Amino acid sequence: MKRLHSFILKSFLGPLAFTFFICMFVLLMQFLWRYIDELVGKGLEWTVIAEFLFYVSATLVPMALPLAILLASIMTFGNMGENYELTAMKAAGISLQRIMQPLTTLVIIISISAFFFANYVMPVASLKTTTLLVDIKNQKPELILKEGIFTNDLPNFSIKVDNIDKETGMMYKLLIYDHRDKRGNTNVTVADSGTMVTSPDKQNMTLTLYSGNMYQDVKQKSRRDKNHPSRRIKFQEYETNVPLRSSELKRSNEDRYSKNYRMLNLKQLVHSEDSMRNRLDVERDRLVNGLLAKHYFKKDAKSMRKDSVRYEELLKKTKDADSLFKAAPLTKQLTSVSSALSFARKARENISRKENEILSQEKWIIKFTNEWHRKFTLPFACLIFFFIGAPLGAIIRKGGLGMPVIVSVLFFIFYYIISMTAERFAKELVLPPALGMWISSLIILPLGIILTYKATTDSAVFNIENYIDFFKKINPVKFFKKKNA
Structure with missing residues (x-):
């Protein structure tokens, strides 16, 4: 065998x-x-x-x-x-x-x-x-230039290239917006051709431009100045270094996701579920007590103080709230009904909002239970x-x-x-x-x-x-x- x-x-x-x-x-x-x-x-x-x-x-x-x-x-x-x-x-x-x-x-x-x-x-x-x-x-993605489209992957630069020679890497008809001074499109460069070379450490890029013009708006001394001075610089060859974003992947802290139900074992799932259910029970009790204190038993404190003697007398004569309500004048009855409707609407809105919150919490707790069975x-x-x-x-x-x-x-x-x-x-x-x-x-x-x-x-x-x-x-x-x- x-x-x-x-x-x-x-x-x-x-x-x-x-x-x-x-x-x-x-x-x-x-x-x-x-x-x-x-x-x-x-x-x-x-x-x-x-x-x-x-x-x-x-x-x-x-x-x-x-x-x-x-x-x-x-x-x-x-x-x-x-x-x-x-x-x-x-x-x-x-x-x-x-x-x-x-x-x-x-x-x-x-x-x-x-x-x-x-x-x-x-x-x-x-x-x-x-x-x-x-x-x-x-x-952040790597710098990828596409023909005829503005690229914003280079920090503080917006570049558009009409044609790119795949073999030599030479770019033609460049339009560059330099935003390093944080003043908008105040520095524009137009060049006939140019190249981009990344440094060995991939921290900087050397941008070399040929046969072009640079248009710059000069910063005004005051806002009241109505003149808008600018300058134009013509060049045959222009070179500048541009710092690149770090290519290393930035690792975030894992603790921010460690409480998710998929990241817990059986013991942790039971503990988390019990804690959330206890908090949910406390919130339900708080909702019930709040409704009882603020909405179900409502009275006008000012009228009670002003007419306390009359209220005591009426309360002794009447046996229930309905008799007391009928004994009041018509205007008081209408006011009471209107106030009661207003309080009821507020209570309904409060219950509806809390019900959605409690339902959302219950669905979240169920995910922990499902994961336990999984x-x-x-x-x-x-x-x-x-x-x-x-x-x-x-x-x-x-x-x-x-x-x-x-x-x-x-x-x-x-x-x-x-x-x-x-x-x-x-x-x-x-x-x-x-x-x-x-x-x-x-x-x-x-x-x-x-x-x-x-x-x-x-x-x-x-x-x-x-x-x-x-x-x-x-x-x-x-x-x-x-x-x-």
């Missing part, structure tokens, strides 16, 4: 590693396609790009690992079924559960490792990815997909990358759509968080049980002839003849 187990493990580990890296590559390309505009033209060093891709790859493991296990299990058992290896094992008296035993142990170990990965590695990877992505977005849904999904893929491969009996890839992708898309839809419902408070995060696993769990049972009993689930024979047995003509008779 040791040799058999070793053979089965070797048959599974190869496709698992291959499909896992294929899934990671596809998901990583999808991520890069989404953020390609943020990465191109920033002058980033290869070490920064490699670091960013490493952290992004770590955040994509929860999507790649279950799909890789599903695809690898279908391929493994499909190859063994296609090569009649499963038939030989069953003929030797080895059941399918016994064949799946070493892989089941391996998948359980992978699932436990996935839990620890989701709890301890994923929060750190998400924090690093978010911080680095924001830093890259804030990084730590467990990843390892559970790995187990379920294995118990779907292994019996499905034994039933299909097709190896390679044809049928297994199609079936795996269909199952995964079905699972992913249910998972994302239910999670969104949970975030919008339509479903409870536990149900929203676990409903996709609960839906496909019976499918795994049914497929395992069918594969154990050697049931031809995908044999079309069985279904054709079943429908042939159902003869609607005979059914209606018996009914009419």
Whole structure:
């Protein structure tokens, strides 16, 4: 049995590693396609790009690992079924559960490792990815001159070039606005041609212009001066140094994102959720007490002081507020009703505003609850997909990358759509968080049980002839003849 187990493990580990890296590559390309505009033209060093891709790859493991296990299990058992290896094992008296035993142990170990990965590695990877992505977005792009378009990437300069010689780097028909004096477009240079050369340390750029004119507005001594003096300088060659922006990526502090729900482990999620719920309960109590004190029991203090004696007398004569209200003059009744309506409208506006704030806080707290459940849904999904893929491969009996890839992708898309839809419902408070995060696993769990049972009993689930024979047995003509008779 040791040799058999070793053979089965070797048959599974190869496709698992291959499909896992294929899934990671596809998901990583999808991520890069989404953020390609943020990465191109920033002058980033290869070490920064490699670091960013490493952290992004770590955040994509929860999507790649279950799909890789599903695809690898279908391929493994499909190859063994296609090569009649499963038939030989069953003929030797080895059941399918016994064949799946070493892989089941391996998948359980992978699932436990996935839990620890989701709890301890994923929060750190998400924090690093978010911080680095924001830093890259804030990084200024490199100076890229385009023909016929003003470029403002050079500090305090706006440059337009009509033509650029790609081979020599010579630029023709330059129009430059120099804003270094912070007085607007008061310094304009027109040149027939010119070059730009960056210093070796990339801190400065030497701008050399040929055959041009420089127009400068002279600063006035006082605002009352109605004259606008200017000067024109004609040159054959003009050279100036322009300081460049730092090309190094400025790293921001990670603490500003460390309280996000994606950056926390189980213990931190529970602590944060409890703290936010306590604050929300305090805010609700404060709202109720404020409404009771300011809106529900309202009285005019000045009238009470002026007519206190009369009020006491009326209060002794009357038994309730309605009788007191009817005893008041008509003008007082109208004034009271108008004041009550005004107070009610203010109370309604206050309640509506606070309700939206409380609802927003509840939705934010639900995200922490969803993230807590997500730590467990990843390892559970790995187990379920294995118990779907292994019996499905034994039933299909097709190896390679044809049928297994199609079936795996269909199952995964079905699972992913249910998972994302239910999670969104949970975030919008339509479903409870536990149900929203676990409903996709609960839906496909019976499918795994049914497929395992069918594969154990050697049931031809995908044999079309069985279904054709079943429908042939159902003869609607005979059914209606018996009914009419």
